[in-house]
Structure formats: C-alpha cells, structure tokens
Amino acid sequence: NAGVMQNPRHLVRRRGQEARLRCSPMKGHSHVYWYRQLPEEGLKFMVYLQKENIIDESGMPKERFSAEFPKEGPSILRIQQVVRGDSAAYFCASSLDVGDQPQHFGDGTRLSIL
C-alpha cells in the first residue's frame, strides 16, 4: 500500500531556471496539499487542490509559483525563475474525499538553488 510519492527527492537548480516538483497521492486520495518547510521551521501551507481544481491557493506566492492536479497523473508544483530564497523542502500531503480525513505526507523534495 504505497504512501504519498514525491519526486525528485533532491533537485538542484541555478537561479533563473524552472523547478518542477511531482506528487502522486496515496491510492484513492483525491485531495492534495503542498507545504514548504524552511530549516528549523514548521511547515507553511501553500496550496490545496482536488482533481482539476485549485481549492485554496492563499499560501502560494502570486508570482512564479503555480500548481496543478490534472485528471490523470501526479500533482505538479512549478516554480519559474527560481531565486535563492526558494531553497527549501517542499512536502506534499494527500487525504481521502470522505468527511474529516487526516493528511498523509510524502518524504518531500529538497530544492537547492545555486
């Protein structure tokens, strides 16, 4: 019973490049959440998606960041024209569609900007 799968585990980009982070939710889960974690900090909410819909993007920067969760395939968090401040661990969580369900996390993508 596979958990939330994120790839790549580590990603290195130079300033100005694009970063694409992928998240496959647990089987049967249709809700996906993205969080960002800076060193020695808690997780900060970025965006909540259901299949083909963005439900809450209030935690995501208005520029350079976008997220999608298509009908088929993983959810993608995309960061364009990366800057040093984007260096962080990005975690994805998923939950079931029924009622009050807990969020289960993947092992994250560690993004480093040179």
Add this chain to the structure above:
Amino acid sequence: GENVEQHPSTLSVQEGDSAVIKCTYSDSASNYFPWYKQELGKGPQLIIDIRSNVGEKKDQRIAVTLNKTAKHFSLHITETQPEDSAVYFCAAGPGGNNRLAFGKGNQVVVIP
C-alpha cells in the same frame, strides 16, 4: 489566520521517562489537531490526532489532551524509547479537507 506555537523547542528526557509537549492556537474555529513526528530526511508522519468533540485520546504510549477553552493541546509520550527521538509538530485546522497551520516543532531527545 491561525497561529500555532509550541513549547519547549527542545526537550531531553531519560529513556523510560515521560515527555510532554504543549501547543497553543489562536483561532477558535479550529476543530482538528493532529500531531506529526518527523525524522531526519523524512516527511512528517501522523502519530495521533484529536477533534474538538473530545478532550483526550490515547494510542498505546501516546496520548493527546485538548482544552478548547484555553486553546491549548498537549502530546504525552510515556515510557520513552530511543526511537522516539525526533522532531514533533503540532498543527491546527478547521477540520474537513482543509489547510493546516503548523507549529515550529519540538526536538525530542531520548537519552539511553
């Protein structure tokens, strides 16, 4: 928005003793309070959660208590073992499928 604070930031306990971590939250609309354990290089792992309609929940050596009036909740780990050493995060949210607000985490060190 919701603001969650955790105390203490670091906690060292002797193996076999109990560890208690406290969190406070600010938004009275929060109804769901999960605790996560994070080991180095891994993602947060849900260890226990509580909803606002109960005051306490237990699962083997782990328990969580909730005081909605005072807006605080605590994680209790009894008979600590070296494998309990990790960073523990509390979180709060309105329940349902919704965003969570996390505390900054507690580093728990269990000394053998």
